[in-house]
Amino acid sequence: MQAHSKLNSASSEALHQEEKGLKPFLKKCKSQRALLLMTIPFVIWVLVFRYLPVWGWTMAFQDFKPARAFAEQEWVGLKHFIFLFQDERFLLVLRNTLAQSVINLILGFVTAIGLAVLINELANMKFKRVIQTISYLPHFLSWVVAAALVSSVLSMDGIINEILLALNLIDSKILFLGVGEYFWGILAASDVWKNVGWNTIIYLAAIAMIDQEQYEAAKIDGASRLQRIRYITIPGMKQVIVILLIMNIGYIIEAGFEAQYLLGNGQNMEYSENIDVFVINYGISMFNFSLATAAGIFKTVISLIFLIAANSFAKKMGQGGLY
Amino acid sequence: MNILQRKKRNRKFKTREDVIFDTCNVIFMLVLSVIMLYPFLNQIALSLNAASDSVRGGIYLWPRQFTWNNYEYVFSQASIIQGIIVSVARTVVGTALGVLCTAMVAYAIAQEKFIFKKSITIIFIMTMYFNGGLIPTYLLMRDLQLIGTFWVYILPGLISAFNLIIMRSFIEGIPKSIFEQARIDGAGDFRVFFQIVLPLSLPVLATVSLFLAVGQWNQWFDVFLYNSSNASLTTLQYELMKVLQNTATSNADWNSALASGEHTDNSVTPKSIQATMTIVASLPIICVYPFLQKYFVKGMTLGAVK
Incomplete structure (x- = not known):
C-alpha cells in the first residue's frame, strides 16, 4: 500500500515537472481545437497517401512477390540496381x-x-x-x-x-x-x-x-x-x-x-x-x-x-x- | 490616367521603325494563333464532315459534306456515355471536395497563433519534392481497397501543395482586423472560415477550382492504372486514349476493308471517331477557361512569387 502511494507520488512528481512544458501546450491545443479539427484529418491523409508509399521503396531491395507478407519477402540487396x-x-x-x-x-x-x-x-x-x-x-x-x-x-x-x-x-x-x-x-x-x-x-x-x-x-x-x-x-x-x-x-x-x-x-x-x-x-x-x-x-x-x-x-x- | 496619356503621345510619334516592328509583330501573332488553333479547328471540321468523304483528304478548316453522323455515333456508344457520366462526376466531386479541404487547411496554416502552423506547412510542402513512385502508390491503393472504386479518382489528389500555398498566400492577405472583430463577437474558427474567409476568397477559390476541375477532367492515367478492367468506371479521356492507341493500326485495316467492300456501312471511321471524341473531350474546358482568365493569371503570379 505504502509502496504504491510512494510510486504514485513519484510519478505525479515526474508529471508535474513535465507539466511546465506540457500543460500550456495542451491548454493551447484545447483553445485551438477548431484549427486542429480542420487540419488533423488532412495531416493523416498526407501521411498515408504521400509519405507511406515511401515505405514501398524497400521492395527495390527484395524480390518482391505481391502475394507474400513483408517478413517473407526475399532480400536481394542491390541486385536490381546492378541489373x-x-x-x-x-x-x-x-x-x-x-x-x-x-x-x-x-x-x-x-x-x-x-x-x-x-x-x-x-x-x-x-x-x-x-x-x-x-x-x-x-x-x-x-x-x-x-x-x-x-x-x-x-x-x-x-x-x-x-x-x-x-x-x-x-x-x-x-x-x-x-x-x-x-x-x-x-x-x-x-x-x-x-x-x-x-x-x-x-x-x-x-x-x-x-x-x-x-x-x-x-x-x-x-x-x-x-x-x-x-x-x-x-x-x-x-x-x-x-x-x-x-x-x-x-x-x-x-x-x-x-x-x-x-x-x-x-x-x-x-x-x-x-x-x-x-x-x-x-x-x-x-x-x-x-x-x-x-x-x-x-x-x-x-x-x-x-x-x-x-x-x-x-x-x-x-x-x-x-x- | 498617366498611362493613357502616354499611350496617346506614343501613337503620335510613331517612327518608321515602330511601324515595321508593330506590323511584323502583329503578323507573327496571327501566325502563332493559327498554329495554336489549327489542329483543333481541323478536328472540328473533320468531326462535322462525312467520314466516307474525309478519307479522301483535303479537309482543313471547313467540312465539305456536312453531317452530324459522327456525333450521333459517338453519343450512341454506351462506353462513351458512361465515360461522360464518370468524368462529370469526378470533376464535380473532386473539385468541390478538393477546394473545400485545401481552403480549410490553408485557413488554419494562415493563422499566426496556430501552434502547428510551421510543422504542418512543412509536411505539405515536402510532398512537392519527392513521391513514393508508381508501384508503391499502386500497392497502397490496393491495400486501402480503393482499386475498382470511384474514390481512387478523388482521394489521392485531394490536396496539392501548390494550391495550398496559393490559398494560404491569399488568406494571409485578408486584413486581420476582420477576423479579430468576428472573434470578439464570439465567432469560432469554423464560423470565421465559412462565413468570412470563404466569401472573401472567391477569386482564389475560382483559380484553384479551375486547376482542380481541369486536372480531374483531363486525367486518364489513374483510370488506366486502377480501373482499366472496370467498364462502369471508365472516363471520357480514357476512352479517347484507347481509340488513339488503336487508330494507327485500325485505320489501315478499315481502309483495306473498305476497298474490298467488306464494310457496307462506312458512315464512321476510326479517324472521324477520334476527331469527334477529341472535340467532345475538350469543348467543356474551352468554353470555361476564357472567363476565368483574370483569376488564374493572378493565381499563377501569386503562387510563383511565394
Whole structure:
C-alpha cells in the first residue's frame, strides 16, 4: 500500500515537472481545437497517401512477390540496381530522359521569354488579350487530346506532310512518329505548343513590374524599339529568369511521361522511352515491381540532388531559394 | 490616367521603325494563333464532315459534306456515355471536395497563433519534392481497397501543395482586423472560415477550382492504372486514349476493308471517331477557361512569387 502511494507520488512528481512544458501546450491545443479539427484529418491523409508509399521503396531491395507478407519477402540487396546499370535498354532510357529534358528545358525557356516580350510590345489591349487567351488554350487540353492532335497533324495525310510536299522540301510523305530520330524534336515542339502561352504569364507579370519611366527616358535618349527590349525589358526580367531557370534545372529529370507514353510506339521506342515510361512498362505491363521501383527510386534520388543543389545555388546567388 | 496619356503621345510619334516592328509583330501573332488553333479547328471540321468523304483528304478548316453522323455515333456508344457520366462526376466531386479541404487547411496554416502552423506547412510542402513512385502508390491503393472504386479518382489528389500555398498566400492577405472583430463577437474558427474567409476568397477559390476541375477532367492515367478492367468506371479521356492507341493500326485495316467492300456501312471511321471524341473531350474546358482568365493569371503570379 505504502509502496504504491510512494510510486504514485513519484510519478505525479515526474508529471508535474513535465507539466511546465506540457500543460500550456495542451491548454493551447484545447483553445485551438477548431484549427486542429480542420487540419488533423488532412495531416493523416498526407501521411498515408504521400509519405507511406515511401515505405514501398524497400521492395527495390527484395524480390518482391505481391502475394507474400513483408517478413517473407526475399532480400536481394542491390541486385536490381546492378541489373539496371548493366541493362542496355535502361542505358538508352537514361539517355532519352536526359536528352528530352535538356531539349525541352532550353526550347521551352527561350520561346516563353521571347513570346512574353513580343506580347508585351502589342499596343492594342484588346488584341493582346485575345492573343493571350488563344495562347493559353493548349495548356488546358489533356495530353490525350494533345497527342491526338499532334498525331493527326503529323499523320501521312496531315497538314505538315502536305505543306512540306507543296514546298518541295520532301519527295514523299513521311510517317513522322514512325522515325525514332524525330521523336525528341516532336516531343519538344509539342511541349512548346502546349505550354508556351501558359509560361508567359509569369514573365509578363515580371515585365509589368518594370518602371515605365525607364522606357520614356530611353525613348528621349533616342533608343530604338529593339534597344529598349534589349536594355530595359530583358534586364527587368532577369531576376525571374534566374529563379525559373534554377527551378527548372531542379525539375530537369521530371520530363513527364504522358506525352512520351501517348506519342510513343514500337517504332520510336528507342528514343521515346524515358524513366517514367520504363517504370510503367516494367511495373504495370510486366509485373516486375522490384525492378520498376528501383528505377523509380533512382529517378527520385537524382531529382532530389538536382533540387537541393539548385536551391542552395539560388540561395548563394541571393535569390532567396525555393523553400 | 498617366498611362493613357502616354499611350496617346506614343501613337503620335510613331517612327518608321515602330511601324515595321508593330506590323511584323502583329503578323507573327496571327501566325502563332493559327498554329495554336489549327489542329483543333481541323478536328472540328473533320468531326462535322462525312467520314466516307474525309478519307479522301483535303479537309482543313471547313467540312465539305456536312453531317452530324459522327456525333450521333459517338453519343450512341454506351462506353462513351458512361465515360461522360464518370468524368462529370469526378470533376464535380473532386473539385468541390478538393477546394473545400485545401481552403480549410490553408485557413488554419494562415493563422499566426496556430501552434502547428510551421510543422504542418512543412509536411505539405515536402510532398512537392519527392513521391513514393508508381508501384508503391499502386500497392497502397490496393491495400486501402480503393482499386475498382470511384474514390481512387478523388482521394489521392485531394490536396496539392501548390494550391495550398496559393490559398494560404491569399488568406494571409485578408486584413486581420476582420477576423479579430468576428472573434470578439464570439465567432469560432469554423464560423470565421465559412462565413468570412470563404466569401472573401472567391477569386482564389475560382483559380484553384479551375486547376482542380481541369486536372480531374483531363486525367486518364489513374483510370488506366486502377480501373482499366472496370467498364462502369471508365472516363471520357480514357476512352479517347484507347481509340488513339488503336487508330494507327485500325485505320489501315478499315481502309483495306473498305476497298474490298467488306464494310457496307462506312458512315464512321476510326479517324472521324477520334476527331469527334477529341472535340467532345475538350469543348467543356474551352468554353470555361476564357472567363476565368483574370483569376488564374493572378493565381499563377501569386503562387510563383511565394
